[in-house]
Amino acid sequence: MIGNEGNGLSDALLELADDYLRIPMEGKVESLNASVAAAVLMYEAHRQRKQNI
Numbered sequence: 001m002i003g004n005e006g007n008g009l010s011d012a013l014l015e016l017a018d019d020y021l022r023i024p025m026e027g028k029v030e031s032l033n034a035s036v037a038a039a040v041l042m043y044e045a046h047r048q049r050k051q052n053i
Contacts, residue, residue, distance in 0.1 A: 002038050005031045 001017065003009040014020070023032060023040055032040070 002034050005034055 001009055001013055003013075009017075021041060023037055025032070
């Protein structure tokens with residue numbers, strides 16, 4: 001599940017999750033566009049899986 005840009009996921013959805021991931025952001029950045037956040041997470045997952053082969 002990917003939360004919305006300003007508020008993340010609702011409490012009801014958070015209760016359904018097994019794990020939580022956050023993208024660390026520096027400075028005064030409040031949020032990422034949800035599609036950009038999904039792309040960053042997919043890229044990092046791919047990068048880590050490729051390293052472990």
